[in-house]
Amino acid sequence: MSKSQDKFRLFFYGLFTLASVIILLDFFLPGRKVVDEIVSVQKERQQYYNAARNFHYSYKVSTSQHDFYISGDYAQEIEANEKIGYAVSWIFNEVNTYRLLRFEDSETNSLRLITGMLMPILVLITMSTAYLLKKKMSTLVFVMQVLLIVDLVLLLI
Incomplete structure (x- = not known):
């Protein structure tokens, strides 16, 4: 993999990691x-x-x-x-x-548990595993990224 592809992938991993952390903070902070x-x-x-x-x-x-x-x-x-x-x-x-x-x-509410806690944690685990172990998990990472986008849309509606 070239350096530009690696930087591009790292940028998107960081973007989705940041979104996951924001969703988790929103769920765990008292409100x-x-x-x-x-x-x-x-x-x-x-x-x-x-x-x-x-x-x-x-x-x-x-x-x-x-x-x-x-x-x-x-x-x-x-x-x-x-x-x-x-x-x-x-x-x-x-x-x-x-x-x-x-x-x-x-x-x-069980839906709030899934959208606010479970989904971001699964995204973080998947992204960290793919990045740290340098495994070919591009399909799984893509699916988790799409699910996180859907989760964000559901939270914003």
Whole structure:
């Protein structure tokens, strides 16, 4: 591999590493604490279009400031006009954790765990392995880069 190709590859590795670190920081930093009254809880039926015609329910909480998904267990515990506390991330304005004020424990939406923690960590592991071991992992690195771009788009929407 020529030196210009190596510098080009190193530049893109650095760019995607920086994006991964920013996403991880946004997820792990505490964020702004918000306490707001629940306006509504919407139950949505999510259907799979396969032969078995399976489905599941998702629950979305609406407050005056944010809308976010919660687990079914939390949705069953919510009472009318109850207050909920949640942490909003600094960079992407996503709800990281939430909890009903009468409970001690908080929860994180599973999609937020994947987009905010798991995906950037997988990208960092893949890029470091490919760079440090000088392995031919260009296809895997490319797939992880595309997934990180999709993750960024999902966080920005």
